[in-house]
Amino acid sequence: MSARTARPSGLKPTWSSIFETGLGARAYPYLMVLPAVVIVLGVVVYPVLSGIMTAFYDVTLRSLNSGDMDFVGLRNFERVFADPNFVRALQNTVVWVVLNVVAQLGLGLALALLLHRAMPGIGFFRSGILVPWVVPSVVAVLTWRWMYDPSVGIVNELLVKLGVIDAYHPWLGDTATSLYAVTVESIWKGTPFVMLLLLAALQLVPKSILEAASMDGASGWKKLWYVILPQIRVSFAIAAVLTFILTVNNFNAIWLMTEGGPLNSSEILFTLAYKYGFKRFDLGLASAVATMLFVGLVVATTVYLKLIQAREED
Amino acid sequence: MTAAIFSHDSRSSAAIGAAAHNRSKALRKILTYAALWIAFVWAVFPFYWMIATSLRAKDEIFQRPPSLVPHTVTIQNYIDLLVGAQFWRFAMNSLLLTASVTLVSVLISVTAGYAMARHRFKGSVVLPLFMLYGQMFPPVLLLIPFYAQLRLLGWLDSLWGLIPVYLSYMLPLCVWLMRGFFSQVPHSLEDAARMDGCTRWQAFWKVILPMAKPGIVAVATWVMIHSWNEFLYASTFILSEKNRTLPLGLSGLIGQYTTDWGVLMAGGVITALPILLVFFFLQKHLVSGVGGGAVKG
Numbered sequence: 035m036s037a038r039t040a041r042p043s044g045l046k047p048t049w050s051s052i053f054e055t056g057l058g059a060r061a062y063p064y065l066m067v068l069p070a071v072v073i074v075l076g077v078v079v080y081p082v083l084s085g086i087m088t089a090f091y092d093v094t095l096r097s098l099n100s101g102d103m104d105f106v107g108l109r110n111f112e113r114v115f116a117d118p119n120f121v122r123a124l125q126n127t128v129v130w131v132v133l134n135v136v137a138q139l140g141l142g143l144a145l146a147l148l149l150h151r152a153m154p155g156i157g158f159f160r161s162g163i164l165v166p167w168v169v170p171s172v173v174a175v176l177t178w179r180w181m182y183d184p185s186v187g188i189v190n191e192l193l194v195k196l197g198v199i200d201a202y203h204p205w206l207g208d209t210a211t212s213l214y215a216v217t218v219e220s221i222w223k224g225t226p227f228v229m230l231l232l233l234a235a236l237q238l239v240p241k242s243i244l245e246a247a248s249m250d251g252a253s254g255w256k257k258l259w260y261v262i263l264p265q266i267r268v269s270f271a272i273a274a275v276l277t278f279i280l281t282v283n284n285f286n287a288i289w290l291m292t293e294g295g296p297l298n299s300s301e302i303l304f305t306l307a308y309k310y311g312f313k314r315f316d317l318g319l320a321s322a323v324a325t326m327l328f329v330g331l332v333v334a335t336t337v338y339l340k341l342i343q344a345r346e347e348d
Numbered sequence: 349m350t351a352a353i354f355s356h357d358s359r360s361s362a363a364i365g366a367a368a369h370n371r372s373k374a375l376r377k378i379l380t381y382a383a384l385w386i387a388f389v390w391a392v393f394p395f396y397w398m399i400a401t402s403l404r405a406k407d408e409i410f411q412r413p414p415s416l417v418p419h420t421v422t423i424q425n426y427i428d429l430l431v432g433a434q435f436w437r438f439a440m441n442s443l444l445l446t447a448s449v450t451l452v453s454v455l456i457s458v459t460a461g462y463a464m465a466r467h468r469f470k471g472s473v474v475l476p477l478f479m480l481y482g483q484m485f486p487p488v489l490l491l492i493p494f495y496a497q498l499r500l501l502g503w504l505d506s507l508w509g510l511i512p513v514y515l516s517y518m519l520p521l522c523v524w525l526m527r528g529f530f531s532q533v534p535h536s537l538e539d540a541a542r543m544d545g546c547t548r549w550q551a552f553w554k555v556i557l558p559m560a561k562p563g564i565v566a567v568a569t570w571v572m573i574h575s576w577n578e579f580l581y582a583s584t585f586i587l588s589e590k591n592r593t594l595p596l597g598l599s600g601l602i603g604q605y606t607t608d609w610g611v612l613m614a615g616g617v618i619t620a621l622p623i624l625l626v627f628f629f630l631q632k633h634l635v636s637g638v639g640g641g642a643v644k645g
Contacts, residue, residue: 050547283486311491
């Protein structure tokens, strides 16, 4: 108390002293969070609510201009369920998400375990393996599209040379392979981030535990299963949920390689909603699909937050 | 129980095979390096292929079969790309947009993150979670309301209209990350400054901010990278060619029938370059910042 009254002469009272006492002191934290809260309310909360509302209205470009929209209840949802493209997109989304999450987590864990050791040159490998994460997504997708080129693509050439295929194949142009071809790109792009998350978790595992396990003669696999995985399980789960969210929201890969085609063979719910909205300009229909995605993501996010809390309690 | 059985097993076998131990260790090392090299080549190859394509002559690009190493190296594709005024226009647009979004989100998230980390007030527990939720909203749900709003305001096809749109998916996570960084700055520093007679604001501005600089740099970099790379919103809300950003400009180079892949890949290299430079200069901040923030909360 006395320290505050005996103010050093160098510091003059300024305008900011109004936050020191009374109302100013109480308002201070609110004032500091206010701009962020106002912006988030304006650009996130309000649009989300209005987006969900749109799902229950008949909205097209014309009604957007005139401003009168008809409430149609669940009709948009009924129309979506009746669309065979939706069923296809739903199946594709499941395949897309499962393949991406499983492969990215598996490869990410393997890479993290590989890179989590003091070996000469490990920094070089680590930097190189992070390259896909750093390359801008549009650039990466377009590069892969070029590599998949049906007539002069390097993927075809390498696979022929390795004896995997006999002749060049239009990977993105064939309904049987388009979704998987895009998935490969997405795994390539997403794995390094998973690796980073798991590497960070591995570095927090106390060395003494690993040493004790080695002393007891636990072999590599057993050490992994009984010692390492239980230690990083929460981070692993967090990485899984994040990968899930990022994969559901991965628009660029599919849009810039196939636009969901050919014949909807690589359509996921995101691109379907986009087409409903910005190709057919049936905004109500698009919002209905988006709302369903939203519900799925909210559930995933809730799980994610629970996991983070579980981790903090550990 | 199981662990005890394993330990007994391998201990006896280890005693027997002491000589074999060294050999298997060397083998393991070789296997590890082999795996590392495979991962490295897999990760870097598309990047290499982009650069290699950008340096090839036009007729060599469409030569079949493609060769792994360019026969001749030329910078013709870069010249073709850079002499057109368009590319510079796209780059300026991207630069302007990225700088504005970064400035706004850092300024706003610094104060909010600090207040959430340091002060107890109504909502100081709920707000950060609210921010994290805000980050998770699927962009496709936001697209349509944004489209309607921007249309209403006449901001469709305008770079300025993209700023609030970008803030929607930058700001929440920025606040969340900033809060994490500020909670790592020791309380005692601020208390000491206050004892010396600083006002709250002075303590924040002169003592806490400089301490939190690595975190601020990390958040700023994160925003820069994401705004620079953003494609979905820009491609939906930007209609005229003169307002395109670099990612849009690149995707616009894909032709309906033919695509000049040499020029496109040159554009890709130039678009990726600033990000790669930023990343490799700030690698340490970024990796610990974003990775740690996301995991630790």
